[in-house]
Amino acid sequence: MIxxxxxxxxxxxxxxxxxxxxxxxxxxxxxxxAEMKSQEIVTNxxxxxLDNSYTLLRNVSLSGAEFAIPLILVGLSGxxxxxxxxxxxxxxxxxNVWAVMDxxxxxxxxxxxxxxxxxxxxxxxxxxxxxGKNFTDIPxxxxxxxxxxxxxxxTTRPDARVVLLDGLKRFAAQISSAPPIxxxxxxxxxxxxxxxxxxxxxxxxxxxETSGRALPQTLDSSFDQALTPLRRKANFSRQQWLxxxxxxxxxxxxxxxxxxxxxxxx
Numbered sequence: 001m002i003x004x005x006x007x008x009x010x011x012x013x014x015x016x017x018x019x020x021x022x023x024x025x026x027x028x029x030x031x032x033x034a035e036m037k038s039q040e041i042v043t044n045x046x047x048x049x050l051d052n053s054y055t056l057l058r059n060v061s062l063s064g065a066e067f068a069i070p071l072i073l074v075g076l077s078g079x080x081x082x083x084x085x086x087x088x089x090x091x092x093x094x095x096n097v098w099a100v101m102d103x104x105x106x107x108x109x110x111x112x113x114x115x116x117x118x119x120x121x122x123x124x125x126x127x128x129x130x131x132g133k134n135f136t137d138i139p140x141x142x143x144x145x146x147x148x149x150x151x152x153x154x155t156t157r158p159d160a161r162v163v164l165l166d167g168l169k170r171f172a173a174q175i176s177s178a179p180p181i182x183x184x185x186x187x188x189x190x191x192x193x194x195x196x197x198x199x200x201x202x203x204x205x206x207x208x209e210t211s212g213r214a215l216p217q218t219l220d221s222s223f224d225q226a227l228t229p230l231r232r233k234a235n236f237s238r239q240q241w242l243x244x245x246x247x248x249x250x251x252x253x254x255x256x257x258x259x260x261x262x263x264x265x266x
Contacts, residue, residue: 001050003043006198007059011036038086038147039070042168046073049172053184055191062129062197069122074191077178079140081126083119083160088148093158096120119144119160126194133193138182143171 009024010016014037016024024032039058046056057072071082090101092108098116099108123142130138142160145168146153153162163171182190 001047002052002055003047003058004055004195005058006061007036011040013040034086035084038084041147041165042071042082042084042145045168046172049169050075050176053187054175055187057191057194060194060198062125062194065125067122067125069126072126072194073175074187074194075175076180076182076184076187077175078181079126079130079138079190080175081119081123081140081142082145083115083122083142084145084147085115086148087115087146088151090152090154091146092154092156093144093160093162094156096159115144116158116160116162123160129197130190130193133197135190135193138190145171 009020009027011033014033021033028035043056043058046054054073054075057074059068059070060072061068069081070084073080073082091111092099092101093116096114096117097110098114100111101108119142123140127140130136130140143163144158144160145163145165147165149165151164153164155162
């Protein structure tokens, strides 16, 4: 399988410089290493099962989109958009509802992010893009892959197919044995159409989830207002300010401990 990685900061199996790691965490959040590890698990499984008639595109930001599509698998049998997650627990996927089991009472409650809806949005976004490139006859399937071996999902006709870690080999076998719907030349042109639509400057954030109910706000408005004067001088995000504040706090603690040591040993 041919793998092409369009990540602004390639994960490289986790063996990346500490400066790149800090940059990625500040830009994408503390969950970025786990997400990238999850992506490499999927990539490695597919690479062992699929030949070079398949191309896997990683972290594709299409022009005009406000998010990156994690994985796009292009083969003679069609196009598969793969969303992945290291989420651990017992979940339920029913239609476009994504719920997690509460350990206290065993009840399932909707949780965020809605991985099923997000996967569906990824696939619809790519399908819309390909339709605009005259690939209207090529189906795009959305698949959610959970890479934690301890995760279980009950499914009832979910909007996107759900595959667990132990089902990845079977999933790859189904793809490789599916009847072709295009020849190699058309597959090449389709892959090129996706790559030519790349937007190197597109921000990598999940698509907006519109399930009829607003997602909970994660930003503290009062904190953001307090940062407004500083943002005029330094164009940092809220998350970058938090990380910077943490670094400063650690430095202050070290300095205080050092002063105590001097005072008690003098």
